[in-house]
Amino acid sequence: MGDSDRIVRAAAVQAAPVWMNREKSVEKAIALIDEAGAAGAELIAFSESWLPGFPFWIWLGTPAWGSDFFVELHRNAVEADGKEIAALRDAAKRNSIEVVLGATERDGGSLYCTIFYLGSKGEYRGRHRKLKPTHVERSIWGEGDGSDLIVVETPIGRIGALNCWEHLQPLSKYAMYAMNEQIHIAAWPALSIYKDTAYALGVEANMAASRVYALEGQAYVLACTSLVDDEVIQRVVDTDERRALLELGGGSTTIFAPSGQIVAGPLGYTQEGLLIADLDLGEIRRAKQAADPAGHYARADATRLQLNRNPREAMRLDDNTGVDVEKKFEEIEV
Numbered sequence: 001m002g003d004s005d006r007i008v009r010a011a012a013v014q015a016a017p018v019w020m021n022r023e024k025s026v027e028k029a030i031a032l033i034d035e036a037g038a039a040g041a042e043l044i045a046f047s048e049s050w051l052p053g054f055p056f057w058i059w060l061g062t063p064a065w066g067s068d069f070f071v072e073l074h075r076n077a078v079e080a081d082g083k084e085i086a087a088l089r090d091a092a093k094r095n096s097i098e099v100v101l102g103a104t105e106r107d108g109g110s111l112y113c114t115i116f117y118l119g120s121k122g123e124y125r126g127r128h129r130k131l132k133p134t135h136v137e138r139s140i141w142g143e144g145d146g147s148d149l150i151v152v153e154t155p156i157g158r159i160g161a162l163n164c165w166e167h168l169q170p171l172s173k174y175a176m177y178a179m180n181e182q183i184h185i186a187a188w189p190a191l192s193i194y195k196d197t198a199y200a201l202g203v204e205a206n207m208a209a210s211r212v213y214a215l216e217g218q219a220y221v222l223a224c225t226s227l228v229d230d231e232v233i234q235r236v237v238d239t240d241e242r243r244a245l246l247e248l249g250g251g252s253t254t255i256f257a258p259s260g261q262i263v264a265g266p267l268g269y270t271q272e273g274l275l276i277a278d279l280d281l282g283e284i285r286r287a288k289q290a291a292d293p294a295g296h297y298a299r300a301d302a303t304r305l306q307l308n309r310n311p312r313e314a315m316r317l318d319d320n321t322g323v324d325v326e327k328k329f330e331e332i333e334v
Helices: 022-038 067-076 083-095 135-139 164-168 170-178 203-217 230-236 240-245 282-290 325-330
Strands: 007-014 043-045 098-107 110-118 124-129 151-154 157-163 183-187 220-224 254-256 262-264 273-280
Touching (some): 007 220, 007 254, 067 098, 083 098, 098 183, 124 151, 157 164, 170 203
Antiparallel strands (some): 254 262
């Protein structure tokens, strides 16, 4: 498990992006990375779909009503090899900090709820696409696949991340546990949707899921929530019904130890800022003594998980005639 006795200073972000504005949100993200770097942090983590903002409208109205918002999100989404990710990689390198960032990723015509891993030397470490967007999120984001369940090896430890209700999917969690995470980012949106009508979407339930993840996986968990700010309310809350379904705030960013104990936080419901804590990775050894879910505490003879890491392919060229497929395509007249 690498250097399991070092102390890592980590920063969890609780902040609203500049909603639906990719360029200004990148500027704000870079300012937060610089702030964390100045505080000596070696890791900074952002919430689900932070860049350029969570699509709150999908919980408030019909797909037809939200169609213009979708077009705006598609226009402001980021691409893995785009200039926005490049700028964030530069900020990571300048601050010698690992960056874990939730974003809406555009790939061709489709959007994905993605977490990007950017290294402290400016390298692109990889990405996690949400395997199953939740409920109405499936009208916005496509699905990831088994290749998106990753834990990245970094100089500060083994880091993994999941989005939102992926923390309620036992098999996905177990796959992450089996890859020996040391630090996990639980990326949540602002938890102020349906506050009075759906307990399962609120702060208490979802922070409990984050805490259980720490306890089950014996890893540090940075549970990062975003915030609903005035800009979001002004844009999407235009009726009394919608006013009852979404409110300002929704923050509860907390850092949990491998024992499930709170290390830092929670930040306040409407509070914007960085939650910074020193994580003693040596404590993972103590937690593993009692229960290692994919190690000595497992019963692979009775139950085990099969993970398909092959990426899905929309098209595969398969020609058994001996004809040069590419040349054959070139000869087709359109």
